[in-house]
Amino acid sequence: MSDWLVYRGTGEPHDGIADLPEPPPWRVFYTDEPTRFDRDHDYGLSARWPLRAAAYQVDRHAVEMVNTALYLRRPLLVTGDPGVGKSSLAYAVAHELRLGSVLRWPITSRSTLKDGLYRYDAIGRLEEVDKVSAATPADVGRYFRLGPLGTAMAPYSLPRVLLVDEIDKSDIDLPNDLLDVFEEGLFEIPELSRVADTFAHAEVRPADDGARVAVTAGRVRCRAFPFVVLTSNGERDFPPAFLRRCVRLHLPAPGPDRLRAIVHAHLGEAAPHAETLISLFLERRSKGELATDQLLQAVYLARHAAGEAAADRGHVAELVLQYLNQDRR
Template sequence: MGEFPIYLGEGAADAEGERIRRRADPPPWRVFDGAPVTPLNRDAPVGRRLPDRSRVAPYHPDEATVRLVNVALHLRRPLLVTGDPGTGKSTLAYAVAHELRLGGVLRWAITSRSTLVSGLYHYDAVGRIEEASTRPEEETADIGRFLRLGPLGTAFAPYDLPRVLLIDEIDKGDIDLPNELLDIFEIGEYGIPELERIAEGTPEVRVRPADDGDRVTVRDGRVRCREFPFVVMTSNGEREFPPAFLRRCIQLHLAQPDAERLRAIVGAHLGEEALAASEGLITDFLSRREHGQLATDQLLNAVYLLHQAGGLGQADHGKLVEVVLHELNGPV
């Protein structure tokens, strides 16, 4: 039997790196067997938010968040995270990658122009044609040089440990995107038509992943995961999702942090000295948040400015607070 508390939410990286290997076996309907296996670089920086692996992650999840992250990890299901801006939806993916030492986070930022294929891979057909006209055929035969997997495509490559995939602001995408993701979430694989067409003569092709790590071997034109990735999809609640999509996700709603969690966040990011000097500002922030939408990073910005700009007069402090703690849903 596996251990349930794989992710502890304590911030420190798993020194031995063994907790992720002590997960329960996947349910029979969530077993994947992609090959050949690519080793995951577990010591790669997790991303722009946590570049220093020796640093404790400044993230303080509550008990419900830790529990649902572990549910998603054991069931091999994507985690759909909703909540107001600034509640830490995106940061959760980086915190899990950091603590469980799962390498770099693969981030797919969704816009209205995002398509499933753009998340899976990109084929530089023009570059291949141009190079074929100027170089000998044997130098351009490697089609893998002109293919690059996207964040979604890389996450479903056959790594020996789960990759962490952040699909940021999925509600900004096309209305059909959630349904299009269902297929790959269920079967854990996808095809690359450009490689499927040549699979009989070239059964294996090595292609570049999204994070520029070691090339991934694609067999018979299809990519199939071995370890289902830890997928975090964030949503600001701007639209509803189809029931079939929601049924296949673990749903987590992040509430606005209370006073105790705000103090922990400020202390983790800016230090105890800044926290001690900003009790009044935290109280002011909480009061303002009751009447309009404010994000936690606005409080961090205000504390940083006021703590660092120690020579400002009280009037200037007040002006800075008014500028930084501007209601997100108020007039510009």
């Protein structure tokens, strides 16, 4: 009954993405020449992630929502308290489905759509105009670099994983701007389309330093809609239109069993005192905000930094398990 699941949440890399059916007719995109990318290499951007991704613990509901988003080619909006693993979900999916490095776009209140799409180095280009003789055909593309969103929209034959982190921090207009790109599956680089007569093709560097992306007439169009994870700490409401276009997933705070599994996955069996720390963690979490990360740190510290005495471990745990939402007093 789970044979429809492309992403299974096991953490074992596999080729299940090949079984992903064709998109629904209204989400069929373009057939531009595909750009290569290394499905297993991650170009140094997230070297420390694979292990974590492999150890990521995910529940059944989250798996189903991930697959829903994959099937429907819709962005996945993940909400939940800090530290429940919203961002890690993207890495876990990329790792298991072998979708290459995760394109991460951290959002601040100043982020604009253009930041995510591409950057243009006009000065650099101007400076080099003199040096380049008229004889050699200009490589216009080198003055451009695609942003994480721009890269995700490049014509890869498999969906790339795009993590739009903390979208709730954004300027108020960003969600709607994003929506437009996600709906159309394409965007334009005006600086390139303007000179399309001269330079019909440009090779532009993607955000992850992979193979250059061929851009024709200044238009970047996707082949396979990327797997987009938008994370939100719930700091703000989104426009209803935006919410309707997203598959929504709320990650609950992990319960004792899942915590145990997480500790086990990250730190192995060699955490005999973990059980005490987990219950301490759960008890403290009931009174204030704590992230799962803090538990891992506490277990780690307790193993390495403290002696065998239980009192020391308790002390170390105290150091780490500080509430996130505590008022400074």
